[in-house]
Amino acid sequence: MDSKARIAYFSMEIALDARMPTYSGGLGVLAGDTVRTAADLGVPMVAVCLLHRRGYFRQQLASDGTQHEHAEDWQIDALLEPLAARAKVSIASRQVSLRAWHYRIAGCHGHEVSVIFIDSDLPENDAYDRRLTDQLYGGDAYYRLCQEVLLGIGGVRLLRALGFDSITRFHMNEGHAALLTLELLAEACQGNGQNGIGEAEIEAVRAQCVFTTHTPVPAGHDQFALEMAAEVLGKSHAPRLRDLFSTDVYRQVLRTDEAFTSPGELLHRGLMLNMTYLALNLSRYVNGVAHRHGEISRLMFADYRVDAITNGVHAATWIAAPMAQLLDRHLAGWAADNVSLRYALAIPLAEIGEAHTRAKRQLFDHVQTSCGVGLDPQVLTLGFARRATAYKRPDLLFHDMDRLRQIARDHGGLQAVFAGKAHPADAGGKALIRQVHAAAAALRADGVQVVYLPDYDIRLALLLVSGVDVWLNTPLPPNEASGTSGMKAAMNGVPSLSTLDGWWIEGHLEGITGWAIGSGEEDNAADRMLACDARSLYDTLAEVVMPCFYRHPEDFLRIRRNAIALNGAFFNSQRMLQQYLRRAYL
Numbered sequence: 001m002d003s004k005a006r007i008a009y010f011s012m013e014i015a016l017d018a019r020m021p022t023y024s025g026g027l028g029v030l031a032g033d034t035v036r037t038a039a040d041l042g043v044p045m046v047a048v049c050l051l052h053r054r055g056y057f058r059q060q061l062a063s064d065g066t067q068h069e070h071a072e073d074w075q076i077d078a079l080l081e082p083l084a085a086r087a088k089v090s091i092a093s094r095q096v097s098l099r100a101w102h103y104r105i106a107g108c109h110g111h112e113v114s115v116i117f118i119d120s121d122l123p124e125n126d127a128y129d130r131r132l133t134d135q136l137y138g139g140d141a142y143y144r145l146c147q148e149v150l151l152g153i154g155g156v157r158l159l160r161a162l163g164f165d166s167i168t169r170f171h172m173n174e175g176h177a178a179l180l181t182l183e184l185l186a187e188a189c190q191g192n193g194q195n196g197i198g199e200a201e202i203e204a205v206r207a208q209c210v211f212t213t214h215t216p217v218p219a220g221h222d223q224f225a226l227e228m229a230a231e232v233l234g235k236s237h238a239p240r241l242r243d244l245f246s247t248d249v250y251r252q253v254l255r256t257d258e259a260f261t262s263p264g265e266l267l268h269r270g271l272m273l274n275m276t277y278l279a280l281n282l283s284r285y286v287n288g289v290a291h292r293h294g295e296i297s298r299l300m301f302a303d304y305r306v307d308a309i310t311n312g313v314h315a316a317t318w319i320a321a322p323m324a325q326l327l328d329r330h331l332a333g334w335a336a337d338n339v340s341l342r343y344a345l346a347i348p349l350a351e352i353g354e355a356h357t358r359a360k361r362q363l364f365d366h367v368q369t370s371c372g373v374g375l376d377p378q379v380l381t382l383g384f385a386r387r388a389t390a391y392k393r394p395d396l397l398f399h400d401m402d403r404l405r406q407i408a409r410d411h412g413g414l415q416a417v418f419a420g421k422a423h424p425a426d427a428g429g430k431a432l433i434r435q436v437h438a439a440a441a442a443l444r445a446d447g448v449q450v451v452y453l454p455d456y457d458i459r460l461a462l463l464l465v466s467g468v469d470v471w472l473n474t475p476l477p478p479n480e481a482s483g484t485s486g487m488k489a490a491m492n493g494v495p496s497l498s499t500l501d502g503w504w505i506e507g508h509l510e511g512i513t514g515w516a517i518g519s520g521e522e523d524n525a526a527d528r529m530l531a532c533d534a535r536s537l538y539d540t541l542a543e544v545v546m547p548c549f550y551r552h553p554e555d556f557l558r559i560r561r562n563a564i565a566l567n568g569a570f571f572n573s574q575r576m577l578q579q580y581l582r583r584a585y586l
Helices: 026-041 127-133 141-161 180-192 199-206 226-245 250-254 263-268 275-281 291-300 321-330 338-346 349-371 401-411 427-444 458-467 485-491 526-551 553-568 573-585
Strands: 007-011 045-050 058-061 067-070 081-091 094-106 112-119 169-173 209-212 223-225 272-274 285-288 381-385 415-419 449-453 470-473 496-499 514-517
Touching: 007 026, 007 141, 026 045, 026 094, 026 112, 026 169, 026 573, 045 141, 081 141, 081 226, 094 127, 094 141, 112 141, 127 141, 141 180, 141 223, 141 226, 169 180, 169 573, 180 199, 180 209, 209 275, 209 573, 223 226, 223 275, 226 272, 272 275, 285 291, 285 573, 321 338, 321 349, 338 553, 338 573, 349 449, 349 458, 349 553, 381 458, 401 427, 401 526, 415 458, 427 449, 458 485, 470 485, 485 496, 485 553, 496 526, 514 526, 526 553
Parallel strands: 007 045, 007 169, 045 112, 169 209, 209 285, 381 415, 381 470, 415 449, 470 496, 496 514
Antiparallel strands: 058 067, 081 094, 094 112, 223 272
């Protein structure tokens, strides 16, 4: 393990191996792609995450689509290396001991990046505290805040215990790790021989911190009652939090113009500690994850300078074997230099078609095994897979069932493969899964085959993004921060049919890399926007996409090739990390 890393990347979740359920979705997959790319590019980085001994959850679906959740215990000893280093944090005046587990990522040129997993399941800890590294996004607000203490404060202390003393940048991947700023403030005060926080200490911490915000959805920004925060942080950091709030910074953290007669008064007004604002105030560089998301974030956080670095995906991970083998024949070294995907424009169209046919067969074999449903490889197949929640609108395809039936009858047939988990507390998301199942049952008699694959994970994601014909994405603008699944599909020659939100505003070239749903304009009347987008979806399917697929297959293959060459060559994590290096790290 190289302790000379200069960049520490903190994330509450990270997707590294399908056997390690330490992620729930896009945030964790992005984190995994980031550290893989750091290894490929030789970036001196170390990553920090919680262990999540029982994972996120395994999803089981009843015949009507009712979701049931089960914990997923995994073989930690077989996949991670235990480290001897220990650290302690204080939670509500309890001392919680932490240990570290090590995962090594080897890049394409031999450079290695370490991932440090924090574990509180030690015999000397209280029974409650031993469970703090069990469940990703589980428990109540108190449990979540305790986890964020472990990630932010505990993560810094474990890095120090492991000898990582050369770090100059702490990158917070979302606000879950924002409490690391309090630990860095403690270090700065100790280094200056100060007890309280002054502007010099604040500036010293800002100089080290980078913050990436990932969501325009309010629920994505953690906030906790100040009284709870004071209790959890205890004597160790609560005074530092009060000191921070007694400076000019506190009003921005709290988003209030109220005056307080004493720091202690802050804790008795029902006010909230907002982790996003804590990170915003104590970071030298802040960014959103697509150009449109940067614009939205600057509106949300008008007092701050927010840049935009559009997400990318790790090509060598997300290009499935059939397409990767084709690229190996024509574009030697594409995995180490993703820009060379641009030259896919020279690959014969027939070979693109053959590679996709193999990937489609692999997906359909899985559908047969998983659901007992035989799909027709000659029929246009849509793919939709992401977290099941209201703003992603998985039900948009079924807005007008009669119109959908007519389109399928008139234009050669239609199939769709869905997947995605709803958060256990998201009743609306669970209802949407049931709605898709109900629509599938209603359409089956009319020859429109719709399947919903259970337990969406990174293995299933690779099958889907490479095996369907068109990637469907229907978020309600402007709620999609980025949407990396469409980037993965593009690298596999699967064009997107998507609303103009997130990355697709940048990647969309109508009829060249895919197709747009709607105009991208926001409408305050959600019902009207839903109807307009559904109409646009049906019109584009019936008048453009399906005629191209069935009547002009060579043109469709050309769009496949364009998706690889134009989208894949840019929306990759090598370009993304190089932008972080130039703008944020160096």
